[in-house]
Amino acid sequence: MAVQVQGSVLGNTNILLCLSKAPSPPFPTLFPLRLHKAKRCCFVAAHSTSSTKATPLSSNHRESGRPLANFPPDIWGDRFLTLSFDISELNRCSRQVEELKETVKDILMASTTDPLHNVLLINSLCRLGVSYHFETEIEQQLTNCFDKLSKIIRNSAHNLHAIAIMFQVFRSHGYNMSSDIFNKFKDENGEFKVSDTKELISLYEASHFRINGELVLDKACAFTTSQLKSMVSRTSPHYAQYIENALYCPYQRGVPRLEARQYICFFEKDEDGDEARNDTLLKFAKYDFNRIQMMHQQELSNLCSEWKEENIESRLPYARSRIVECFFSAIAVYFEPCYARACNIYAKLLSTLVLTDDTYDAYGTYEELQYFTDAIQRFDIGVIEELPTNYLKLVYETILNIHNEAEDKMRKEGRSYAISYTINEFKKLAEAYFVERRWVHRSYVPTFDEYMDTAMTSSAGLVSVCQALVGMGEADETAYQWLINTDNKLHKALNKIGRLYDDLSTNEAEEKRGLVCGTSCYMKQYGVTRQEAVEAYREMIEIAWKDMNEGCLKPMPVSNKIAVRALNIARLVLVLYKKDDGLTRPELSLKDAIAKVLIHPIPL
Structure with missing residues (x-):
């Protein structure tokens, strides 16, 4: 079939390609929901890992240029679809939360008479995952405490634990407490004096x-x-578990729900806790965690039901079926009940990134993807017939349907701009995907600098934050303008964190499949070994985290509620890639995290 493309956004004009429609089953219209797994969408999934072998391709497949991959199947089956709900238990937990909330609020307000105790209590509320109940009160109290910071520090001059906790609390809420205070805890040789x-x-x-x-x-x-590494084996089991968790993932880099779950268990057994600790807080945290878990289970069950009805796995069999993992990704960004709608919208928008990524990385031919990329730039259902295959038409229609569904909701609130900004970033992402595919097609290995120019976009960090803000009423147009600003440290740090973690997790397997790999580009440009490239990557990751931290400090033109979404996506990236490619092989690490957050309640 001859197809003429005039004025393609890819820089090619009057392209005449002779394409044969690949034999495929009919693809009926798909409703606006889908999710899968893929490489360049860093916060969602990476490409195949060392545990994922490339599918042996037939000669026809090789001739067609399809980069087929054998993605592992969904590991959950109907587990969440058939989950039974005890409504009476949900109601009981909700009543307990409402009753205890007033008691905890009284404790919080009473603590203001002692600023140090106040900050320690706020830390406990944050670590237990219940601070969202008291955001206004906490912000007011921290503002007051920060104004009196020098006095508080004088009164705690020799208490390293208290100073360190204060530093965490203020920094996590955007207050730029000086780190110079820690110099006071060094001896004459410049070594830290730590007593316990x-x-x-x-x-x-x-x-x-x-x-x-x-x-x-x-x-x-x-x-x-x-x-801490040296003392794990010689401290109490209680502290050993906390230390192992912290070394694996520090609190600042952890997904909030996971951190809350782990800290509740630690808090319950801590006989040497802060002054702020009490059983009322513990009970409140347990009931609230279980209440939110049941709410999330209901939402996920509905999502799984829609997913199964659409039979997505058989209709787009090349893509990864990871609906549960992607819902987990959404609640990693915002777990609070007030953001339930935002979470639902985000999960669906997120699915378009994963599906698009799989289309570029695991099925589309180079020729097909030229048309697909051009269609994405136009983002108009009217161009669907210009796509050369049925499967691309289905993918394209699905992408547009999901965005249109979100736009309809936002238009009613006067927030259509949220989708406009998101679509613009989505277009840039598709262009970056195509550039990377062109490198493979031409057997071209770019320099590391050239690679990063494109890979920072294909990490999908910025478009993901845009998607996350769509359902958040607090995200006005100023927030979007701030986010996409090229000088914004936050989104640049997020893109870099996503890209670098992705590369470390997936490059070895990608190289075997003939894909362009960041670490290989680094080795080529700087003439170093793979291990040296890995060490350089780790150093760049640490710098990016520092930039992320700085990007969350006041003053900012947006609220901390906006900035923390980008931070949470970076935290999610770490959970996904710490051990392996979590969405390709969720059973290796992500399965346990999902079980803690979405399956197993905390014993009351």
Whole structure:
């Protein structure tokens, strides 16, 4: 079939391609919902890992240029679809939460008479995952405490644990407390003076809020990491578990729901806790966690039902079926009940990234993708007949349907701009995907600098934040303008974190499939070994986290509620890639995280 494309956005004009429609089953219209797994969509999924072998291709497939991959199947089956709900238990937990909330609020307000105790209590509320109930009160109290910070520090001058906790609390809420205070806890040789395990842990956690140039915290991080590793085997089981969790993923870099689940268990057994600890807080946190978990289970069950009705796995069999993992990704960005609608919208928009990524990486031919990329730039259902295959028409229609569904909702609220900004970033993402596919098609290995120019966009970090803000009423047009600003450290840091973690997790397998790999590009440009490239990547990741931390500090033209979505996506990336490619092989690490958040309640 001859297809003429005039004035393609890809820079090719009057392209005449002779394409044969690949034999495929009919693809009926798909309703606006889908999700799968893929490489370049870094916060959602990476490409195949060392555990994922490339599918042997037939000669016809090789001739067609399809980069087929054998993605592992969904591991959940109908588990969430058939989940039974105890409505009476949900109602009981909700009643307990409402009753305890008033008691905890009274405790919080009473703590203001002692600023140090106040900050320690706020820390406990944050770590237990219940601070969202008291956002207004906490913000007012922290503002008051920050104004009196020098006095509080004088009264706690010799308490490293308290100072480190204060530092964490203020930094996590955007207050730029100076790190110079930690120099007071060094001896004459410049070494840190730490008296017990609590001080060591709190200093370690505080060090992960550092920004570029804070050398004292760089040293604190190196010191505490070494000390904590050496003491895991010789401390109590209670503290050993906390230390192992913290070394694996510091609090500042952890997904909020996972961190809350782990800290509740630690808090319950901590006999040497802060003054702020009490059983009322513990009970409140347990009931609230279980209440939210049941709400999420209901939402996920509905999503799985829609997913199964559409029979997506058989209609687009090349793509990954990861509806549960993607819902987990959404609640990693916002778990609070007030954002239930935003979470639903985000999960569906997120699915378009994963499906698009799989189309570029795991099925589309180079010729087909030229037309597909051009169609994405036009983003108009009227061009669907110009696509050369039925499967591309289905993918394209699905993408448009999902965005149109979200736009209809936003238009009623006067927030259509949210979808407009999101679509613009989606178009840039598709262009970046195509550039990377063109490298493969031409057997071209770019320099690392050239690779990163494109790969920062194909990490999909920025478009993901745009999607996450769509359902958030707080995200006005100013928030979007701030987000996409090229000088915005936050989105640049997110893109870099996503890209670098992705590469470390997936490059070895990608190289075997003939894909362009970032670490290989780095080795080529700088003439280093693979291990040296990996070490350089890790250093770049640490710098990016410092930029992320700095991007969340006041003053900002937007509220902390907006900035924290980008931070949460970066946190999600770490969970997905820490051990392996979590969405390609969720059973390796992600399965356990999902079970903690979405399956197993906390014993009351």
